[in-house]
Amino acid sequence: MSSKHIETEAIRTQIERSQFLEHSNPLFLTSSYVFEDAEDMRTSFADEKQRNIYSRYSNPNTSEFIEKICLMEGAERGYAFASGMSAVFSTFAALLNADDHVISSRSIFGSTQTLFNNILPKWNISVSSFKIDELDTIESLIQPNTKLIYAESPTNPAVDILDLKRIGDIAKKHNIIFIVDNCFATPYLQQPIKFGANLVIHSATKLIDGQGRVLGGVTVGTSDLIQKIYLFARNTGPALSPFNAWILSKSLETLPVRVDKHCDNALKVATFLEAHDKVNFVKYPFLKSHPQYELAKQQMKLGGNVVAFEIKGGIDAGRNFLNSIKLLSLSANLGDTRSIVTHPASTTHAKLPEEDRLQTGITGGLIRVSVGLEHTEDIINDLKQALEN
Numbered sequence: 380m381s382s383k384h385i386e387t388e389a390i391r392t393q394i395e396r397s398q399f400l401e402h403s404n405p406l407f408l409t410s411s412y413v414f415e416d417a418e419d420m421r422t423s424f425a426d427e428k429q430r431n432i433y434s435r436y437s438n439p440n441t442s443e444f445i446e447k448i449c450l451m452e453g454a455e456r457g458y459a460f461a462s463g464m465s466a467v468f469s470t471f472a473a474l475l476n477a478d479d480h481v482i483s484s485r486s487i488f489g490s491t492q493t494l495f496n497n498i499l500p501k502w503n504i505s506v507s508s509f510k511i512d513e514l515d516t517i518e519s520l521i522q523p524n525t526k527l528i529y530a531e532s533p534t535n536p537a538v539d540i541l542d543l544k545r546i547g548d549i550a551k552k553h554n555i556i557f558i559v560d561n562c563f564a565t566p567y568l569q570q571p572i573k574f575g576a577n578l579v580i581h582s583a584t585k586l587i588d589g590q591g592r593v594l595g596g597v598t599v600g601t602s603d604l605i606q607k608i609y610l611f612a613r614n615t616g617p618a619l620s621p622f623n624a625w626i627l628s629k630s631l632e633t634l635p636v637r638v639d640k641h642c643d644n645a646l647k648v649a650t651f652l653e654a655h656d657k658v659n660f661v662k663y664p665f666l667k668s669h670p671q672y673e674l675a676k677q678q679m680k681l682g683g684n685v686v687a688f689e690i691k692g693g694i695d696a697g698r699n700f701l702n703s704i705k706l707l708s709l710s711a712n713l714g715d716t717r718s719i720v721t722h723p724a725s726t727t728h729a730k731l732p733e734e735d736r737l738q739t740g741i742t743g744g745l746i747r748v749s750v751g752l753e754h755t756e757d758i759i760n761d762l763k764q765a766l767e768n
Protein backbone atom coordinates (compact mmCIF):
# COMPACT_ATOMS: atom_id res chain seq x y z
CA MET A 380 0.00 0.00 0.00
CA SER A 381 1.32 3.44 -0.89
CA SER A 382 2.03 5.97 1.87
CA LYS A 383 -0.53 8.46 0.54
CA HIS A 384 -4.09 8.60 1.86
CA ILE A 385 -6.89 6.88 -0.06
CA GLU A 386 -8.51 10.25 -0.86
CA THR A 387 -5.29 11.46 -2.47
CA GLU A 388 -4.67 8.22 -4.40
CA ALA A 389 -8.21 8.40 -5.80
CA ILE A 390 -7.50 11.88 -7.18
CA ARG A 391 -3.78 11.99 -7.95
CA THR A 392 -3.28 8.58 -9.60
CA GLN A 393 -3.12 9.43 -13.26
CA ILE A 394 -1.62 7.93 -16.38
CA GLU A 395 1.16 9.86 -18.11
CA ARG A 396 0.11 13.18 -19.67
CA SER A 397 0.03 13.48 -23.47
CA GLN A 398 1.93 16.17 -25.41
CA PHE A 399 -1.00 18.55 -24.71
CA LEU A 400 -0.28 18.52 -20.96
CA GLU A 401 -3.93 18.16 -20.09
CA HIS A 402 -4.80 18.52 -16.40
CA SER A 403 -7.73 16.10 -16.41
CA ASN A 404 -7.14 12.74 -18.04
CA PRO A 405 -8.53 12.42 -21.61
CA LEU A 406 -10.54 9.54 -23.02
CA PHE A 407 -8.56 7.06 -25.16
CA LEU A 408 -11.08 5.68 -27.62
CA THR A 409 -8.80 3.37 -29.55
CA SER A 410 -9.14 -0.35 -30.17
CA SER A 411 -5.46 -0.90 -30.88
CA TYR A 412 -1.99 0.70 -30.63
CA VAL A 413 0.86 1.06 -33.13
CA PHE A 414 4.37 -0.38 -33.04
CA GLU A 415 7.70 1.19 -34.03
CA ASP A 416 8.91 -1.83 -36.03
CA ALA A 417 8.77 -5.63 -36.23
CA GLU A 418 11.01 -6.10 -33.18
CA ASP A 419 8.85 -3.76 -31.07
CA MET A 420 5.81 -5.79 -32.12
CA ARG A 421 7.51 -9.15 -31.45
CA THR A 422 8.71 -8.21 -27.95
CA SER A 423 5.32 -6.72 -27.08
CA PHE A 424 3.42 -9.87 -28.08
CA ALA A 425 6.02 -12.02 -26.30
CA ASP A 426 5.24 -10.06 -23.07
CA GLU A 427 8.91 -9.03 -22.91
CA LYS A 428 7.73 -5.46 -22.32
CA GLN A 429 4.66 -3.92 -20.76
CA ARG A 430 2.71 -1.77 -23.20
CA ASN A 431 -0.75 -1.41 -24.72
CA ILE A 432 -1.34 -3.77 -27.66
CA TYR A 433 -5.10 -4.02 -28.04
CA SER A 434 -7.89 -2.62 -25.82
CA ARG A 435 -9.24 -6.07 -24.97
CA TYR A 436 -5.90 -6.55 -23.14
CA SER A 437 -5.38 -3.06 -21.74
CA ASN A 438 -6.16 0.61 -22.38
CA PRO A 439 -4.85 3.76 -20.63
CA ASN A 440 -8.29 4.54 -19.14
CA THR A 441 -8.86 1.02 -17.77
CA SER A 442 -5.26 0.93 -16.47
CA GLU A 443 -5.79 4.17 -14.54
CA PHE A 444 -9.06 2.89 -13.05
CA ILE A 445 -7.46 -0.43 -12.03
CA GLU A 446 -4.39 1.31 -10.56
CA LYS A 447 -6.60 3.47 -8.34
CA ILE A 448 -8.61 0.49 -7.07
CA CYS A 449 -5.36 -1.44 -6.40
CA LEU A 450 -3.93 1.45 -4.36
CA MET A 451 -7.17 1.86 -2.40
CA GLU A 452 -7.55 -1.89 -1.71
CA GLY A 453 -3.84 -2.58 -1.07
CA ALA A 454 -3.73 -5.00 -4.03
CA GLU A 455 -0.82 -5.80 -6.35
CA ARG A 456 -2.66 -5.98 -9.65
CA GLY A 457 -6.14 -6.07 -11.21
CA TYR A 458 -8.28 -6.43 -14.31
CA ALA A 459 -11.42 -4.39 -15.13
CA PHE A 460 -14.58 -5.96 -16.53
CA ALA A 461 -17.72 -4.83 -18.35
CA SER A 462 -19.88 -5.43 -15.26
CA GLY A 463 -19.71 -6.76 -11.72
CA MET A 464 -21.09 -10.11 -12.88
CA SER A 465 -18.50 -10.45 -15.63
CA ALA A 466 -15.84 -9.87 -12.93
CA VAL A 467 -17.43 -12.58 -10.74
CA PHE A 468 -17.85 -15.09 -13.58
CA SER A 469 -14.44 -14.49 -15.17
CA THR A 470 -12.70 -14.79 -11.80
CA PHE A 471 -14.34 -18.17 -11.19
CA ALA A 472 -13.82 -19.37 -14.76
CA ALA A 473 -10.14 -18.40 -14.71
CA LEU A 474 -9.34 -20.10 -11.39
CA LEU A 475 -11.55 -23.20 -11.35
CA ASN A 476 -11.14 -26.48 -13.20
CA ALA A 477 -13.79 -29.12 -13.90
CA ASP A 478 -14.72 -31.09 -10.73
CA ASP A 479 -13.49 -28.38 -8.33
CA HIS A 480 -15.41 -27.36 -5.22
CA VAL A 481 -16.31 -23.91 -3.86
CA ILE A 482 -17.43 -22.86 -0.37
CA SER A 483 -19.63 -19.79 -0.23
CA SER A 484 -21.60 -17.74 2.21
CA ARG A 485 -25.32 -18.42 1.73
CA SER A 486 -26.11 -14.70 1.63
CA ILE A 487 -24.83 -13.63 -1.75
CA PHE A 488 -26.07 -11.57 -4.68
CA GLY A 489 -28.83 -13.34 -6.69
CA SER A 490 -26.93 -13.66 -9.99
CA THR A 491 -23.89 -15.10 -8.19
CA GLN A 492 -26.24 -17.66 -6.65
CA THR A 493 -27.55 -18.46 -10.15
CA LEU A 494 -23.95 -18.90 -11.32
CA PHE A 495 -23.46 -21.45 -8.52
CA ASN A 496 -26.80 -23.22 -9.08
CA ASN A 497 -27.06 -23.31 -12.88
CA ILE A 498 -23.79 -22.43 -14.60
CA LEU A 499 -20.82 -23.85 -12.68
CA PRO A 500 -22.50 -27.31 -12.49
CA LYS A 501 -21.99 -27.51 -16.31
CA TRP A 502 -18.33 -28.18 -15.44
CA ASN A 503 -19.27 -30.36 -12.48
CA ILE A 504 -18.12 -27.61 -10.09
CA SER A 505 -20.05 -27.95 -6.83
CA VAL A 506 -20.74 -25.35 -4.15
CA SER A 507 -21.32 -25.84 -0.40
CA SER A 508 -22.65 -22.92 1.58
CA PHE A 509 -22.49 -21.71 5.16
CA LYS A 510 -24.87 -19.40 7.03
CA ILE A 511 -23.52 -16.05 8.14
CA ASP A 512 -23.83 -17.02 11.83
CA GLU A 513 -22.27 -20.47 11.34
CA LEU A 514 -18.68 -19.69 10.37
CA ASP A 515 -17.54 -22.58 12.58
CA THR A 516 -19.03 -24.99 10.00
CA ILE A 517 -16.71 -23.78 7.21
CA GLU A 518 -13.84 -26.15 8.05
CA SER A 519 -16.18 -29.14 7.98
CA LEU A 520 -17.22 -28.19 4.41
CA ILE A 521 -13.65 -28.32 3.06
CA GLN A 522 -12.99 -31.16 0.59
CA PRO A 523 -9.71 -32.18 -1.12
CA ASN A 524 -10.91 -30.36 -4.28
CA THR A 525 -11.98 -27.11 -2.54
CA LYS A 526 -10.37 -24.25 -4.46
CA LEU A 527 -12.18 -21.11 -3.30
CA ILE A 528 -14.02 -19.59 -0.36
CA TYR A 529 -16.38 -16.78 -1.38
CA ALA A 530 -18.15 -14.16 0.74
CA GLU A 531 -19.86 -10.76 0.62
CA SER A 532 -20.00 -8.30 3.51
CA PRO A 533 -22.25 -6.40 4.06
CA THR A 534 -24.67 -8.78 2.36
CA ASN A 535 -27.29 -7.87 -0.22
CA PRO A 536 -30.14 -7.28 0.65
CA ALA A 537 -30.22 -8.21 4.37
CA VAL A 538 -27.14 -6.08 5.31
CA ASP A 539 -25.53 -8.76 7.49
CA ILE A 540 -21.84 -8.59 8.37
CA LEU A 541 -19.43 -11.52 8.07
CA ASP A 542 -16.23 -11.82 10.08
CA LEU A 543 -13.74 -11.55 7.20
CA LYS A 544 -10.65 -12.12 9.37
CA ARG A 545 -12.08 -15.37 10.71
CA ILE A 546 -12.85 -16.65 7.20
CA GLY A 547 -9.47 -15.37 5.94
CA ASP A 548 -7.65 -17.32 8.68
CA ILE A 549 -9.47 -20.55 7.76
CA ALA A 550 -8.69 -20.05 4.06
CA LYS A 551 -5.01 -19.41 4.84
CA LYS A 552 -4.72 -22.42 7.15
CA HIS A 553 -6.05 -24.71 4.40
CA ASN A 554 -4.32 -22.93 1.52
CA ILE A 555 -7.61 -22.05 -0.19
CA ILE A 556 -8.13 -18.85 -2.20
CA PHE A 557 -10.40 -16.38 -0.36
CA ILE A 558 -12.46 -14.00 -2.52
CA VAL A 559 -14.59 -11.13 -1.18
CA ASP A 560 -17.25 -9.21 -3.11
CA ASN A 561 -16.68 -5.77 -1.55
CA CYS A 562 -19.42 -4.00 -3.54
CA PHE A 563 -21.52 -2.71 -0.61
CA ALA A 564 -18.53 -1.34 1.33
CA THR A 565 -16.39 0.12 -1.50
CA PRO A 566 -12.58 0.28 -1.06
CA TYR A 567 -13.09 3.45 0.98
CA LEU A 568 -14.99 1.75 3.83
CA GLN A 569 -13.35 -1.70 3.92
CA GLN A 570 -10.22 -3.36 2.53
CA PRO A 571 -10.70 -7.16 2.69
CA ILE A 572 -7.04 -7.89 1.79
CA LYS A 573 -6.14 -6.68 5.30
CA PHE A 574 -8.31 -9.51 6.66
CA GLY A 575 -6.77 -12.22 4.47
CA ALA A 576 -8.62 -11.99 1.14
CA ASN A 577 -6.51 -12.97 -1.87
CA LEU A 578 -8.89 -11.33 -4.34
CA VAL A 579 -11.47 -8.54 -4.04
CA ILE A 580 -14.29 -8.06 -6.54
CA HIS A 581 -16.39 -4.94 -7.11
CA SER A 582 -19.47 -4.16 -9.08
CA ALA A 583 -18.32 -0.64 -10.00
CA THR A 584 -21.89 -0.02 -11.21
CA LYS A 585 -22.90 0.83 -7.63
CA LEU A 586 -21.22 3.41 -5.35
CA ILE A 587 -18.03 3.55 -7.42
CA ASP A 588 -19.95 5.07 -10.35
CA GLY A 589 -22.33 6.57 -7.82
CA GLN A 590 -24.58 8.28 -10.32
CA GLY A 591 -26.38 5.36 -11.96
CA ARG A 592 -24.71 5.83 -15.37
CA VAL A 593 -22.45 2.94 -16.37
CA LEU A 594 -21.86 -0.74 -15.70
CA GLY A 595 -18.42 -1.88 -14.64
CA GLY A 596 -16.56 -4.44 -12.55
CA VAL A 597 -13.07 -5.10 -11.30
CA THR A 598 -11.08 -7.87 -9.63
CA VAL A 599 -7.89 -6.98 -7.75
CA GLY A 600 -5.47 -9.03 -5.65
CA THR A 601 -2.16 -10.88 -5.85
CA SER A 602 -0.17 -10.77 -9.11
CA ASP A 603 -0.10 -14.55 -9.57
CA LEU A 604 -3.91 -14.91 -9.38
CA ILE A 605 -4.55 -11.79 -11.47
CA GLN A 606 -2.17 -13.11 -14.16
CA LYS A 607 -4.46 -16.16 -14.55
CA ILE A 608 -7.54 -13.91 -14.65
CA TYR A 609 -5.82 -11.57 -17.14
CA LEU A 610 -4.95 -14.43 -19.51
CA PHE A 611 -8.52 -15.75 -19.31
CA ALA A 612 -10.00 -12.28 -19.94
CA ARG A 613 -7.50 -11.34 -22.67
CA ASN A 614 -8.68 -14.34 -24.67
CA THR A 615 -12.39 -14.35 -23.86
CA GLY A 616 -13.16 -10.61 -24.05
CA PRO A 617 -15.11 -9.37 -20.99
CA ALA A 618 -13.08 -6.10 -20.90
CA LEU A 619 -14.44 -2.83 -19.50
CA SER A 620 -14.92 -0.20 -22.23
CA PRO A 621 -12.50 2.78 -22.14
CA PHE A 622 -15.46 5.17 -21.91
CA ASN A 623 -16.85 3.44 -18.81
CA ALA A 624 -13.35 3.25 -17.31
CA TRP A 625 -12.91 6.99 -17.85
CA ILE A 626 -16.25 7.67 -16.09
CA LEU A 627 -15.38 5.31 -13.23
CA SER A 628 -11.90 6.72 -12.73
CA LYS A 629 -13.38 10.24 -12.53
CA SER A 630 -16.01 8.93 -10.08
CA LEU A 631 -13.30 7.57 -7.80
CA GLU A 632 -12.00 11.12 -7.34
CA THR A 633 -15.17 11.92 -5.37
CA LEU A 634 -15.83 8.48 -3.85
CA PRO A 635 -14.68 9.33 -0.29
CA VAL A 636 -16.73 12.55 -0.02
CA ARG A 637 -19.77 10.97 -1.63
CA VAL A 638 -19.61 7.87 0.56
CA ASP A 639 -19.15 9.95 3.73
CA LYS A 640 -22.38 11.79 2.92
CA HIS A 641 -24.22 8.59 1.86
CA CYS A 642 -23.29 6.99 5.21
CA ASP A 643 -24.31 10.08 7.18
CA ASN A 644 -27.71 10.12 5.44
CA ALA A 645 -28.14 6.35 5.86
CA LEU A 646 -27.49 6.48 9.62
CA LYS A 647 -30.12 9.24 9.96
CA VAL A 648 -32.63 7.22 7.89
CA ALA A 649 -31.92 4.06 9.93
CA THR A 650 -32.35 5.96 13.21
CA PHE A 651 -35.68 7.39 12.00
CA LEU A 652 -36.95 3.97 10.90
CA GLU A 653 -35.92 2.31 14.15
CA ALA A 654 -38.16 4.69 16.12
CA HIS A 655 -41.22 4.19 13.85
CA ASP A 656 -44.05 2.03 15.19
CA LYS A 657 -44.84 0.48 11.78
CA VAL A 658 -41.33 -1.00 11.66
CA ASN A 659 -40.45 -4.36 13.27
CA PHE A 660 -36.67 -4.05 12.98
CA VAL A 661 -33.96 -2.13 11.14
CA LYS A 662 -30.64 -3.53 9.93
CA TYR A 663 -27.85 -0.99 9.49
CA PRO A 664 -24.26 -1.96 10.39
CA PHE A 665 -23.56 1.19 12.44
CA LEU A 666 -26.81 1.05 14.47
CA LYS A 667 -26.12 -0.34 17.95
CA SER A 668 -29.04 -2.76 17.49
CA HIS A 669 -27.36 -4.49 14.49
CA PRO A 670 -26.43 -8.05 15.57
CA GLN A 671 -22.86 -7.58 14.29
CA TYR A 672 -22.45 -3.93 15.32
CA GLU A 673 -19.08 -4.46 17.08
CA LEU A 674 -17.71 -6.43 14.14
CA ALA A 675 -18.93 -3.82 11.65
CA LYS A 676 -17.12 -1.13 13.65
CA GLN A 677 -13.88 -3.14 13.49
CA GLN A 678 -14.10 -3.98 9.78
CA MET A 679 -15.63 -0.86 8.28
CA LYS A 680 -14.88 2.85 8.45
CA LEU A 681 -18.62 3.74 8.28
CA GLY A 682 -21.82 1.71 7.85
CA GLY A 683 -22.43 2.06 4.09
CA ASN A 684 -25.49 3.41 2.31
CA VAL A 685 -27.90 0.46 2.44
CA VAL A 686 -30.52 0.16 5.17
CA ALA A 687 -32.83 -2.86 5.42
CA PHE A 688 -35.98 -2.82 7.53
CA GLU A 689 -39.03 -4.99 8.08
CA ILE A 690 -42.37 -3.32 7.75
CA LYS A 691 -45.20 -4.70 9.91
CA GLY A 692 -47.79 -6.65 7.89
CA GLY A 693 -45.58 -8.89 5.72
CA ILE A 694 -45.51 -9.13 1.94
CA ASP A 695 -48.73 -7.15 1.32
CA ALA A 696 -47.55 -4.29 3.52
CA GLY A 697 -44.24 -4.32 1.63
CA ARG A 698 -45.97 -3.97 -1.76
CA ASN A 699 -48.30 -1.32 -0.38
CA PHE A 700 -45.32 0.63 0.96
CA LEU A 701 -43.67 0.62 -2.47
CA ASN A 702 -46.88 1.85 -4.10
CA SER A 703 -47.02 4.78 -1.67
CA ILE A 704 -43.47 6.03 -2.31
CA LYS A 705 -43.45 9.41 -4.08
CA LEU A 706 -39.89 10.84 -4.21
CA LEU A 707 -37.63 7.81 -3.96
CA SER A 708 -37.12 5.57 -7.01
CA LEU A 709 -38.37 2.02 -7.41
CA SER A 710 -35.36 0.62 -9.23
CA ALA A 711 -33.07 -2.42 -9.23
CA ASN A 712 -29.83 -0.48 -8.79
CA LEU A 713 -28.17 0.80 -5.60
CA GLY A 714 -25.43 3.25 -4.70
CA ASP A 715 -26.89 6.09 -6.80
CA THR A 716 -27.21 9.77 -5.82
CA ARG A 717 -30.97 9.08 -5.99
CA SER A 718 -32.38 7.04 -3.11
CA ILE A 719 -33.89 3.72 -4.22
CA VAL A 720 -36.32 1.37 -2.47
CA THR A 721 -36.86 -2.29 -3.29
CA HIS A 722 -39.03 -5.05 -1.87
CA PRO A 723 -36.92 -8.21 -2.41
CA ALA A 724 -39.65 -10.79 -1.52
CA SER A 725 -41.97 -9.64 -4.33
CA THR A 726 -39.27 -8.71 -6.89
CA THR A 727 -35.58 -9.72 -7.02
CA HIS A 728 -36.03 -12.79 -4.80
CA ALA A 729 -39.64 -13.69 -5.68
CA LYS A 730 -38.60 -16.86 -7.54
CA LEU A 731 -36.81 -18.33 -4.51
CA PRO A 732 -38.80 -20.71 -2.27
CA GLU A 733 -39.89 -18.93 0.92
CA GLU A 734 -37.70 -21.17 3.07
CA ASP A 735 -34.56 -20.19 1.08
CA ARG A 736 -35.55 -16.52 1.28
CA LEU A 737 -35.93 -16.68 5.03
CA GLN A 738 -32.54 -18.38 5.43
CA THR A 739 -30.90 -15.33 3.90
CA GLY A 740 -32.93 -12.91 6.02
CA ILE A 741 -35.45 -11.94 3.32
CA THR A 742 -38.76 -11.84 5.14
CA GLY A 743 -42.02 -10.85 3.40
CA GLY A 744 -41.90 -7.34 4.84
CA LEU A 745 -38.19 -6.65 4.23
CA ILE A 746 -37.53 -3.37 2.42
CA ARG A 747 -34.07 -2.35 1.15
CA VAL A 748 -33.29 1.35 0.95
CA SER A 749 -30.22 2.50 -0.95
CA VAL A 750 -29.87 5.90 0.69
CA GLY A 751 -28.83 8.59 -1.78
CA LEU A 752 -27.60 12.15 -1.54
CA GLU A 753 -30.90 14.07 -1.48
CA HIS A 754 -31.52 16.13 1.67
CA THR A 755 -32.15 13.68 4.54
CA GLU A 756 -35.34 15.46 5.56
CA ASP A 757 -36.84 14.83 2.11
CA ILE A 758 -35.81 11.16 2.12
CA ILE A 759 -37.24 10.65 5.62
CA ASN A 760 -40.47 12.53 4.82
CA ASP A 761 -41.11 10.26 1.83
CA LEU A 762 -40.46 7.10 3.86
CA LYS A 763 -42.67 8.48 6.67
CA GLN A 764 -45.67 9.25 4.46
CA ALA A 765 -45.35 5.82 2.74
CA LEU A 766 -45.22 4.02 6.11
CA GLU A 767 -48.25 5.93 7.36
CA ASN A 768 -50.29 5.60 4.18
Ligand SMILES: Cc1ncc(COP(=O)(O)O)c(C=O)c1O
Pocket residue numbers: 462463464465488531535560562563581582583584585594595596
Ligand atom coordinates in the same frame (compact mmCIF):
# COMPACT_ATOMS: atom_id res chain seq x y z
C1 LIG B 1 -23.06 -7.52 -4.16
C2 LIG B 1 -23.16 -7.46 -5.65
N1 LIG B 1 -22.26 -8.13 -6.40
C3 LIG B 1 -22.31 -8.10 -7.75
C4 LIG B 1 -23.30 -7.43 -8.42
C5 LIG B 1 -23.35 -7.47 -9.92
O1 LIG B 1 -22.90 -6.29 -10.47
P1 LIG B 1 -23.33 -5.76 -11.94
O2 LIG B 1 -24.76 -5.40 -11.87
O3 LIG B 1 -22.41 -4.60 -12.16
O4 LIG B 1 -23.07 -6.87 -12.89
C6 LIG B 1 -24.26 -6.70 -7.68
C7 LIG B 1 -25.34 -5.96 -8.36
O5 LIG B 1 -26.29 -5.51 -7.73
C8 LIG B 1 -24.18 -6.72 -6.26
O6 LIG B 1 -25.08 -6.07 -5.50
